[in-house]
Amino acid sequence: MIFKMVSWRELQRIGRFGLVGVGATLVYASGFALSVKELGVTPVVGTTIGYILSTAVSYFGHQGFSFAVSADHGDYLPRFISLSICSYLISTGMVVIISDVWHLPYQIAVAAPTVTIPVINYLLSRFWVFRRGIHRLDHGS
Numbered sequence: 001m002i003f004k005m006v007s008w009r010e011l012q013r014i015g016r017f018g019l020v021g022v023g024a025t026l027v028y029a030s031g032f033a034l035s036v037k038e039l040g041v042t043p044v045v046g047t048t049i050g051y052i053l054s055t056a057v058s059y060f061g062h063q064g065f066s067f068a069v070s071a072d073h074g075d076y077l078p079r080f081i082s083l084s085i086c087s088y089l090i091s092t093g094m095v096v097i098i099s100d101v102w103h104l105p106y107q108i109a110v111a112a113p114t115v116t117i118p119v120i121n122y123l124l125s126r127f128w129v130f131r132r133g134i135h136r137l138d139h140g141s
Contacts, residue, residue: 009138010043010104014122021118028054043099044092047113047135051088062125069133086124087117092101092112100106 014129017123031049035041040047055060063069091113099108126134 013126013134016064016068017066017122017125018118020058021121022067023061024054024058025114025118027057029110033106034043034044043095043109044083046106047092047110048088050075050110051084051091055084058121061131065111067125067134069130069137071135075132076129080125081106083124083129085120090120091117 028050030050031053032043032046035049036043036046059077060078063071063073063076094112094116095109098104098112099106
């Protein structure tokens with residue numbers, strides 16, 4: 001039923017977003033896990049390192065590939081940075097609660113944001129960050 005409500009173009013966007021997201025998520029998760037395991041940093045510092053590394057992958061991948069919009073960085077970049085900060089705060093909050101409050105292993109702390117943040121990011125990227133460029137593509141204006 002949901003596939004009848006979503007256009008083929010939108011399904012392609014979701015697929016491209018997923019590919020970029022997988023790459024960015026692998027960068028995030030690797031940066032997080034390696035910094036905790038190999039550098040001995042706390043999970044909160046580890047998630048920060050992972051986010052910094054994955055942000056550039058996400059922005060340029062989503063702008064140029066996922067949504068295939070022109071490089072209007074003056075419009076998109078401030079919104080993307082705002083989204084990234086919010087995602088970071090949500091993710092870090094999850095990590096703090098899971099690792100520092102509940103004292104669960106960092107593997108669980110990395111799994112929670114890895115699952116939830118991509119959904120939040122797609123919706124906000126699609127309907128806020130890159131909305132103007134997508135509208136121009138879809139409506140030829």
